[in-house]
Amino acid sequence: MAQTRVEQKERTRRAILDAALALSEDSALVALSLRQVAKEVGIVPTAFYRHFPSIEHLGLALVEESLDTLRALLRELRHTAGEDAATIIDGSVAVLVEQVRRDHAHYGFIARERFAGPAGVRDAIARGIELAERELATDIAHLPGTDTWTERDLQVLSELIVGSMVTTAERLLGTEPGSPAEERIADAARTQLRMMLVGARNWRSRTT
Amino acid sequence: MAQTRVEQKERTRRAILDAALALSEDSALVALSLRQVAKEVGIVPTAFYRHFPSIEHLGLALVEESLDTLRALLRELRHTAGEDAATIIDGSVAVLVEQVRRDHAHYGFIARERFAGPAGVRDAIARGIELAERELATDIAHLPGTDTWTERDLQVLSELIVGSMVTTAERLLGTEPGSPAEERIADAARTQLRMMLVGARNWRSRTT
DNA sequence: AGTTTGGGAGTACGGATGTACACCGAACTT
DNA sequence: AAGTTCGGTGTACATCCGTACTCCCAAACT
Numbered sequence: 001m002a003q004t005r006v007e008q009k010e011r012t013r014r015a016i017l018d019a020a021l022a023l024s025e026d027s028a029l030v031a032l033s034l035r036q037v038a039k040e041v042g043i044v045p046t047a048f049y050r051h052f053p054s055i056e057h058l059g060l061a062l063v064e065e066s067l068d069t070l071r072a073l074l075r076e077l078r079h080t081a082g083e084d085a086a087t088i089i090d091g092s093v094a095v096l097v098e099q100v101r102r103d104h105a106h107y108g109f110i111a112r113e114r115f116a117g118p119a120g121v122r123d124a125i126a127r128g129i130e131l132a133e134r135e136l137a138t139d140i141a142h143l144p145g146t147d148t149w150t151e152r153d154l155q156v157l158s159e160l161i162v163g164s165m166v167t168t169a170e171r172l173l174g175t176e177p178g179s180p181a182e183e184r185i186a187d188a189a190r191t192q193l194r195m196m197l198v199g200a201r202n203w204r205s206r207t208t
Numbered sequence: 209m210a211q212t213r214v215e216q217k218e219r220t221r222r223a224i225l226d227a228a229l230a231l232s233e234d235s236a237l238v239a240l241s242l243r244q245v246a247k248e249v250g251i252v253p254t255a256f257y258r259h260f261p262s263i264e265h266l267g268l269a270l271v272e273e274s275l276d277t278l279r280a281l282l283r284e285l286r287h288t289a290g291e292d293a294a295t296i297i298d299g300s301v302a303v304l305v306e307q308v309r310r311d312h313a314h315y316g317f318i319a320r321e322r323f324a325g326p327a328g329v330r331d332a333i334a335r336g337i338e339l340a341e342r343e344l345a346t347d348i349a350h351l352p353g354t355d356t357w358t359e360r361d362l363q364v365l366s367e368l369i370v371g372s373m374v375t376t377a378e379r380l381l382g383t384e385p386g387s388p389a390e391e392r393i394a395d396a397a398r399t400q401l402r403m404m405l406v407g408a409r410n411w412r413s414r415t416t
Numbered sequence: 417a418g419t420t421t422g423g424g425a426g427t428a429c430g431g432a433t434g435t436a437c438a439c440c441g442a443a444c445t446t
Numbered sequence: 447a448a449g450t451t452c453g454g455t456g457t458a459c460a461t462c463c464g465t466a467c468t469c470c471c472a473a474a475c476t
Contacts (some may be wrong), residue, residue, distance in 0.1 A: 005473055028324045030239040034464065047424045048466075055464090108323075115316075115378065116236045116324035131417070156399045163375040164368060170323065191364045199407025213443055217453070243433060254435075255454045263434095 013051050015041045017065065020058055021105045029109075029117055031060050055120070063113070063121050067128050068104040073099045074132050078139065089193045096165060097186050100172045102122050127165065133158045150205040157200060164192050221259050223249045225273065228266055229313045237267045237317075237325055264326070269331050271321070274314040275336045281307045282340050286347065297401045304373060305394050308380045319378050337374065341366045358413040365408060372400050 019040035024032050033167075038045040052058045067127045076095050082088035100107050105138050139159040140146055146154065168189040175182040211219075227248035232240050236319040242263050260266045284303050290296035308315050322333045345366040348354060354362070376397040383390040 008473090012423080027238050028236050030235050033462080035462075043423090045463090046426085046467090049465080050423050054438050112324040114323070116320040119425075153399065157403060158397045159375075160372060160400045160403060161398060164371060167367075167371040167375070188364045188367060191361065192368045195365060195368060195407045195411060196403070197407075198407075198410050199403045202406050202410045203403055213452075216443090220453080241433060242435090251453090252455055253433090254437095254456085258453050400432085 009051070012041070012043065016048070016051055016058065017062060020062060021109060024112070025105065025108060029062070029113055029121070032059075050121060059121060063117075063124050066109045067124060069099075069103045069106045070110065070128055074135065078135070085197055086194075089190055089197070093168075093186050093189045093193070096169060096189070097172060097182065100169050101177045104173065107169055108173050109186065111173060129162065133162045136162060147200075148205055149203070150207075153203070153205045157196070157203075159195075160195070161196055164189070165195070169194075217259070220249070220251065224256070224259055224266065224389070225270060225306045228270060229317060231311065232270075232320070233316060237270070237321055237329070240267075267326065267329060270317060271332050274317045275332060277307075277311045277314045278318065278336055278340075282343065286343070293405055294402075297398055297405070301376075301394050301401070304377060304397070305380060305390065308377050309342070309385045315377055316381050319381060324378065328334075330375070337370065341370045344370060353409075356413055358415075361413045365411075369401070369404055372397070372404070376400075 005176065016037060019037050020032060023036055023040055032055060034048050035045045037055075037058070038048050040168075052061070073096070077092055078092040080088060080095055082091055110125055114125045115122065117125075133155065137154045140158065141149075141151075141154055149157075168185060171185045172182060175185060217335065224245060227245050228240060231244055231248055240263060242256050243253045245266070246256050260269070279282075281304070283298055284307065288296060288298055288299040288303055321329045323330065325333075345359075345362045348366065349357075349359075349362055357365075376393060379393045380390060383393060400410055
């Protein structure tokens, strides 16, 4: 049943990443021991070093992986076109719900480590979110009717919207797929986006 | 220098709580060892049991304490009166900045344990935030001009506002008191509140 | 076919952890 | 003044931790 060596190594590496993700689901990255992970994977503790020089490096690989799926979400959100604003809002929330459900483990990891993780992890996550805010700001700037907005107000609006989406994602993490609670949260997210849209349409930047 | 026994006991208990708060500032509650805390306090490990039956109970005491200061913040925010909306917004943000600066350790603890902590801790924090949302909703409902709002829309708006404030608090935690970054975040928070206010004023609840 | 490579196994060690136990001495009670 | 209470001490032990070391053997290379 054994394959080539690189395939086998990659499979073990994945198993380690998955085991670490599963184990950190209850507790946290910082409370993760090399021996726990090894036992979960089914290898002897010292074999761990064939793949990662330390638990910390495992953590960094996990962050990178999770941020990859976050970036994939952002890409998909930007490509969610639509005729009018309502369609875009509905589509965006649908994408968010679907993605959080699919990559539940990754988003849970991000939520947990965002403030509780080691400094390097926290910074990486913060930069990922800031990137989303900046990209959203430039996207909005390309929309018609935003010429009277100051750059600063655009940035602040983006932070508000991204913050709402992040909070929505965090709420979704605690619900069952297809549950009434999930639908209620999605509905609230749509309403919030509409409220912010109404606010934006009636906003006049102060020329200071 | 020794006082009465109850005074001495209370002082040691406080020292344990403070040490745990300080130690969990880097890392997390789950990665906190009884011996670390005891060493930080300056007592022998077994003496810890004179005050708490386990580290977990220490954690619960810490949560309760932190939620107490959170409730104090909410109380103060509700008493922040003002002539017009702009004054209320400015006052509320000022209170938030001041309180987060004052009880930095408690709010940092809440931010860290909100998603990474043990289940009991996470639930307690979630309930504290939900309480704030409900109270804000009933406060808004008592304002003039909100008679056309559905109860659900009021709740959703409150969640949006509280979410923005929570995000602001989390951002403030990473800044130095009086720094330009802190002022920038406070300014963004004020702008966000104004944007949501504009949205709310032009909002019409759908009668479904 | 013979040799090299590298993932995994096994053993071993020092250090940290939670906790049980007996004990001390000063603040309290009577 | 004598006795009790109880926060803190010191010792002890089983368990878990990271990691260094040697060995094994099947895939990969020559």
